Amino acid sequence: MSIAHHPGEELLLSYASGAANEAVALLVASHLALCRQCRLVVASSEAAGGSLLEDIPPVAMSAQAYQSVLSRLDEPAAAIVRSAHLDSSVPAPLRAYIGNDIDGIAWRPIVSGLAHYPLVTRDGVRARLIRAEPGAGVAPHTHRGEEWTLVLTGSFSDVTGRYGPGDVQTTTPDIEHQPTADPGPACINLAVTDAPLVFRGFLPKLVGKMFGF
Numbered sequence: 001m002s003i004a005h006h007p008g009e010e011l012l013l014s015y016a017s018g019a020a021n022e023a024v025a026l027l028v029a030s031h032l033a034l035c036r037q038c039r040l041v042v043a044s045s046e047a048a049g050g051s052l053l054e055d056i057p058p059v060a061m062s063a064q065a066y067q068s069v070l071s072r073l074d075e076p077a078a079a080i081v082r083s084a085h086l087d088s089s090v091p092a093p094l095r096a097y098i099g100n101d102i103d104g105i106a107w108r109p110i111v112s113g114l115a116h117y118p119l120v121t122r123d124g125v126r127a128r129l130i131r132a133e134p135g136a137g138v139a140p141h142t143h144r145g146e147e148w149t150l151v152l153t154g155s156f157s158d159v160t161g162r163y164g165p166g167d168v169q170t171t172t173p174d175i176e177h178q179p180t181a182d183p184g185p186a187c188i189n190l191a192v193t194d195a196p197l198v199f200r201g202f203l204p205k206l207v208g209k210m211f212g213f
């Protein structure tokens with residue numbers, strides 16, 4: 001399945017300029033590792049930005065976000081390489097956080113069929129992995145802010161469509177959805193939120209609060 005859903009141009013440009021938050025930069029960098037089309041967009045905006053900025057003292061803006069991801073390779077706590085085995089479902093930027101082996105992740109169960117693994121929180125923006133067995137998913141919710149979801153394995157569907165490996169879903173406060181994993185392999189996503197989700201119903205609200213969604 002080829003990539004059908006890409007990050008918005010605004011997000012790509014924010015990443016290219018080095019303005020993106022670390023959690024957002026991780027998601028964009030991971031998508032770029034999988035998507036040649038968006039790599040070209042970022043490369044051309046960096047080239048354009050470079051020519052606009054050539055009279056300004058160098059501040060290495062374009063490299064900043066990527067460097068923030070790369071620099072984590074030097075942090076022993078973040079760079080837990082559990083295995084020399086190369087798993088193609090872990091994009092290179094994500095390996096600084098989880099190593100190469102997606103099967104070795106110490107998942108934290110949420111409810112039946114659903115688990116998560118927190119990666120990084122910066123200025124209230126959270127990045128985490130979410131693993132959903134087929135048929136499982138996150139309870140119906142809306143958003144106070146934006147939510148970006150990059151699919152690593154399997155696929156999920158909601159009212160807005162179907163998302164497979166490499167796809168990025170962007171949701172905004174006006175969208176209510178209930179993403180649910182499709183039949184097939186477990187759906188593992190990299191999910192980034194810049195504000196808590198808004199669940200309907202007492203139990204999902206409670207579970208959401210417990211697990212920091």
Ligand SMILES: [Zn+2]
Pocket residue numbers: 003005006007031035036037038039
């Ligand atoms: Zn793309």
